[in-house]
Structure formats: C-alpha cells, structure tokens
Amino acid sequence: MGVVVSILIACIFLSLIEKWRNLPSRKGKRGEMIVSSILSNLPPDYHLLDNVVLRTKGGTSQIDHVVVSRYGIFAIETKNYRGEIYGDDNRQQWTQIIVTNVTYLKKWYKTYSYVTKNRFYNPVKQSLTHIYALKDSLQGFPNVKIVPIVVFIGEAVLKEVHSNTHVIYGDDLLRVILSYTTPSLSDEDVEIIYNHLVQQDAKEVVSNKEHVQNIRIAQSVRNNKIRSGICPRCGGELVERKGRYGSFYGCSNYPNCKFTLEK
Numbered sequence: 001m002g003v004v005v006s007i008l009i010a011c012i013f014l015s016l017i018e019k020w021r022n023l024p025s026r027k028g029k030r031g032e033m034i035v036s037s038i039l040s041n042l043p044p045d046y047h048l049l050d051n052v053v054l055r056t057k058g059g060t061s062q063i064d065h066v067v068v069s070r071y072g073i074f075a076i077e078t079k080n081y082r083g084e085i086y087g088d089d090n091r092q093q094w095t096q097i098i099v100t101n102v103t104y105l106k107k108w109y110k111t112y113s114y115v116t117k118n119r120f121y122n123p124v125k126q127s128l129t130h131i132y133a134l135k136d137s138l139q140g141f142p143n144v145k146i147v148p149i150v151v152f153i154g155e156a157v158l159k160e161v162h163s164n165t166h167v168i169y170g171d172d173l174l175r176v177i178l179s180y181t182t183p184s185l186s187d188e189d190v191e192i193i194y195n196h197l198v199q200q201d202a203k204e205v206v207s208n209k210e211h212v213q214n215i216r217i218a219q220s221v222r223n224n225k226i227r228s229g230i231c232p233r234c235g236g237e238l239v240e241r242k243g244r245y246g247s248f249y250g251c252s253n254y255p256n257c258k259f260t261l262e263k
Helices: 002-021 024-039 123-137 170-178 187-200 208-227
Strands: 047-056 059-069 072-088 093-105 109-121 146-162 166-169 238-243 246-251 260-262
Touching (some): 024 047, 024 059, 047 187, 059 187, 072 123, 123 187
Parallel strands (some): 072 146, 146 166
Antiparallel strands (some): 047 059, 072 093
16 A cells, blocks of 8 residues: 555656646746757857847847847747647737647557647747847947847747748757858957847846736737727837738838738
C-alpha cells in the first residue's frame, strides 16, 4: 500500500512540474533563451540586446531581442508555440490549432483525436509597435532601417501564414538577418545606437507588473479609439477596404499610415 501511495505522490509531483514548465511565461522565457543562443552565432560586428524595455508615450514596449548592425536594426519577436499556426497581416488575432491523439486500450486499441483551438494577438502587429518604439527612441537617426522579424520556436507549423513581415522558424533566423548586405550605418553609428539603447533600456526599473499594466491601459485606449472609428496609430478615420483575403478596415491616411484591422 505504501508503495502505491508513493507512486501516486510521485506522479502528482511530476504532473505539477510539467504544468509549471508549460506555463506561458516559462515557455516564453525558454523560447527567448533559445533565440538568444542562435543570435550569439552572428558575426562580432552584430550587437545583441535581449529583453529591451523602452518607455513610450503610452507606457512601455518590451522587445524580445534587438540586433544592431551596419545593415540595419533587427527587432525580433519570439513565439514558443506548437501546433498549426494560421494568420495574416490584417487579422487582429491569429489561430493556433493543436491536435492531440489519445489511444485507449479496452478490447482493442482505439485512437481519438482532440482538437484545441487557441487565439493569440497578431505577432506582426505586435512587432510593428516595437518598430514605432525604436523609431521614437532613435529620433537622431530618422532614416535608419529597422527590420521586424517574428520567429517561431518549438513545434509550431506555419500552416497558412501570409505576411509582408518576416515570419519564420528559428532555423532560418541567421539566414534572414545575414541576407541584408547593404550598409546603411557606419561603424560609429552602430556604436552610438547600441550604447543609446543600452542607456534607454528600462527593464531594471520597470517591473513586469507595471509593464503588464501599461499594456492593459494602452489596449483599453486603443479599443476605445477603434470603436469610435479612429485610427489608434495616427488619429485618421478608419474606412472599409477590400483585400486579397476579404474586407478589412484601414486608415484613411494610407500609405503614410498602414494600420489595418480585421473586419
């Protein structure tokens, strides 16, 4: 009896550990560590910053990784997901579909498939907010090239993803960054920008709780503007447009403002 109880306790303990390991915050941190390790293989003239927190007019913006080089600045958003991923630039939410096969043994084997569908905020739109935060911080370099990248780590399959932004797997990250070969910054500019971002990085003074609160406040303000038909990015009017994947709302100030919203 004691052995059975010990086994049950051990199983419960291991189950709790597995749940703790799979908390979104823990999975996110593991994904960021993997991407940071990949980026450490860049040539020495590429400067890496991890977990950059910049203060903005609306609160704060947290960028998983920033790479500063002569060929531009790369702002990288990391997603540690599994399952099939569906989305495009216009959708407010992307879709994650996970299929789990479970086999039961009674008189014979029988396998059941369970489908779980989750929604998560469009990572391309998320990465674009990082671009605006970087541009605002680097006003002394108005023409600097800033390249957004969304990188999926883990067992995610980009099933139907259509985007003008780089949405890639971790294995493709170095190749994409190194494909930019036209210099746009001098070595001196690179050092100035890197040191400036180090000084502007507020993660030591902004707690996670404060950052989450800032996100919620900014989201509330954004939603109120959208409900009023106002572009949350520039204050223009939201008008209905038709695209390759159906109708959506876009800013009347296009192409100066490229804000879009899924209908």
